Amino acid sequence: MLNSKTLLLAHHGTAGALLAESLAFDIAVPEQTLIVHLLVVPDLWAGMQGDDWLLSASTRDDFGRYVEGILQANMEEQLRAAPYQL
Template identity: 45%
Template sequence: MFNHVLLCTHGTEGALKAESFVFQKLTDNPTLKVTVLTVLDEDWRGMTGDDWLNSSKTHTTFLDHVENQMNEEIAEEWQRIKDSYPVADQAEFLQRTGNIAKTITKVAEQLACDLIVIGPYRKKKKFSIHSTGMGLKARMKNQELHPLLPCPLLIAP
């Protein structure tokens, strides 16, 4: 039914559901192409807050470090996906930086995807001191995404 699915994931519980949905239920179709997209929130740029003492060099080193760290962590994420779903080997993996809703729709448009799969919008977790996974787990309001959609959106329960 679909030819090209864009799976948006960043390793949260909700995203895990989207992953399992795509790789377990949709991959019966052998011609289906899956692209896994991880969007890095643009807000990392704002993470330096009101720091003004550091030289630009220190600043750049920091942002480089953040980027490398993110790339490493994203690579780990992708490895985890590949390990848990053998079919995922055929999928293509993409990483972008920017506003989440805009980037998702833009990539979907560029790749001519006909379905976007995301995890469900979850209630904010209660305060927990056990940190999990990546930093800046971004949450996106669906109403931001909806008006931009170039193709159907599927929310994996």
């Protein structure tokens, strides 16, 4: 059986990532294995500070906080979706 003290779980919400999550929990030994959850940010967020929407510094900052809020909500959703905590 495959066993590791630390597992890196890269997650982005896809079906494949959910399968990897399930495998990580199957491999992990409770209280002996640390699962490091890496939230992968999709490429679609790259370059979102273009001048097509940038009207002022405050608009840029507001939009930055909005995007950070979406990413935070996505991360919290992924953490809640875990079937159990080790």
